[in-house]
Amino acid sequence: MARYDYTCGRCGVFEVVRPIDAPAPEPPTCATCGGAATRLYAPPALTSPRSALRRARDTAEASAHEPAVLHSPPAPPRRPARPPNPLHARLPKP
Numbered sequence: 001m002a003r004y005d006y007t008c009g010r011c012g013v014f015e016v017v018r019p020i021d022a023p024a025p026e027p028p029t030c031a032t033c034g035g036a037a038t039r040l041y042a043p044p045a046l047t048s049p050r051s052a053l054r055r056a057r058d059t060a061e062a063s064a065h066e067p068a069v070l071h072s073p074p075a076p077p078r079r080p081a082r083p084p085n086p087l088h089a090r091l092p093k094p
Contacts (some may be wrong), residue, residue, distance in 0.1 A: 009032055009035065
């Protein structure tokens with residue numbers, strides 16, 4: 001299903017959902033008043049909601065209104081007790 005945005009001079013913006021293979025209607029009309037409407041063109045929303053950039057933006061936006069209060073410093077990252085490959089044990093330690 002494809003989502004198309006249209007704008008009406010009296011009612012504002014509205015959305016039409018159609019199958020992608022359906023032909024476009026002749027003149028689009030407003031769903032509320034039946035008046036003439038024009039199509040709004042916008043870039044497609046192709047971002048993944050789980051992307052690192054999306055999480056960073058969401059965190060930054062949330063911290064502007066509800067800053068996180070830390071009660072202690074963050075714990076240092078844990079190192080594995082034993083390297084997964086025994087040959088790595090011979091490498092110099094940082």
